[in-house]
Amino acid sequence: MKYEKYKGVNIIPDDWKDNPENVTQDMIEKLLREADEIDAHNKRVYEARKDAYSKLNNLASVVWGESGLKNTESGTIKRYLSKKKVPRVSGTARWVVQHFSDLQSHYISEKEKKERQEKFKRERAEQQKEDQYTINVMAHKYKMDDPAHVTAWCILDMLCEKSKYLNLATAMEKVRYNWQDGYRPVRYALREFEIETDQDQEIYDDVSACFEAFDDGRIFRDTEWNYSRLYELVDSELVQDAKTLMALDGDA
Numbered sequence: 115m116k117y118e119k120y121k122g123v124n125i126i127p128d129d130w131k132d133n134p135e136n137v138t139q140d141m142i143e144k145l146l147r148e149a150d151e152i153d154a155h156n157k158r159v160y161e162a163r164k165d166a167y168s169k170l171n172n173l174a175s176v177v178w179g180e181s182g183l184k185n186t187e188s189g190t191i192k193r194y195l196s197k198k199k200v201p202r203v204s205g206t207a208r209w210v211v212q213h214f215s216d217l218q219s220h221y222i223s224e225k226e227k228k229e230r231q232e233k234f235k236r237e238r239a240e241q242q243k244e245d246q247y248t249i250n251v252m253a254h255k256y257k258m259d260d261p262a263h264v265t266a267w268c269i270l271d272m273l274c275e276k277s278k279y280l281n282l283a284t285a286m287e288k289v290r291y292n293w294q295d296g297y298r299p300v301r302y303a304l305r306e307f308e309i310e311t312d313q314d315q316e317i318y319d320d321v322s323a324c325f326e327a328f329d330d331g332r333i334f335r336d337t338e339w340n341y342s343r344l345y346e347l348v349d350s351e352l353v354q355d356a357k358t359l360m361a362l363d364g365d366a
Contacts, residue, residue, distance in 0.1 A: 245362050252355060266362035273356050278307050282321065283344035284356055286334035290341065293331035300334065301325065317344070 245266075253264045256272060274281035285303035289296075304322065309315050320339040327333060334341055345353045 248358065248362060252359065255355075266359045270356060270359040273352060273359070276352065277348045279317075279344045279347040280352060280356055282307055282317070283341040283348070284360060286321070286341040286344070288360070290331040290335050297325055297328050297331075297334075 249264065249266055249269065252258075252266075252269050256269060258264045258269060258272065270284065274284060282300070282303045285299040289300050300321065304318065307314070307318060309318055317339045320337055321334075324333045324337050
């Protein structure tokens with residue numbers, strides 16, 4: 115004997131989740147109608163099963179006595195038919211519709227968040243390609259060995275070897291914007307700073323004095339021989355390339 119099955123309903127259809135902004139009032143009303151129809155169907159199935167069970171149990175009582183369907187092969191039928199509750203979906207469906215504006219906002223928010231993340235990844239990938247192109251151009255310009263595998267830092271380090279003023283100025287500017295390690299990078303650069311003129315001595319003394327008064331990196335922007343002034347002692351093209359590489363260092 116076959117019995118009709120209870121029906122369920124997909125309370126939030128997948129296309130609602132994927133495109134919640136496209137859900138209309140007609141779609142919501144259709145969902146509620148379907149839920150009502152399913153409830154009516156389930157009630158009919160429940161009543162039919164209940165009636166069938168009653169008839170089978172009466173028949174079994176004649177055959178097996180008061181035990182009825184208990185401990186018989188037909189016990190499966192008993193478990194199958196004797197549901198104490200009618201499965202209902204319309205109440206849940208109405209609750210969902212009542213709160214759908216909140217759910218809709220949630221799904222839209224999640225969708226927008228995902229789109230922003232994907233956009234950021236695309237833009238990040240494009241920026242990395244542009245940065246790598248710049249590095250490749252610089253590597254060929256300065257005839258670096260194995261240009262396909264050099265980094266921005268490698269090229270910048272090579273440029274700084276061309277000018278002690280550039281080496282010191284770039285270290286000072288880096289600390290100006292990031293003094294997490296204190297003035298250590300400037301101290302290292304100053305150790306490599308060869309004093310050849312009276313002006314060199316002035317630069318050395320001025321920058322050294324910053325260590326005593328150091329609170330943050332802005333001191334290297336404001337001191338007498340600040341990094342901007344040191345850049346003036348270096349070939350302008352070399353300075354421009356160094357600043358370009360500094361902007362890429364750590365990202366490319």
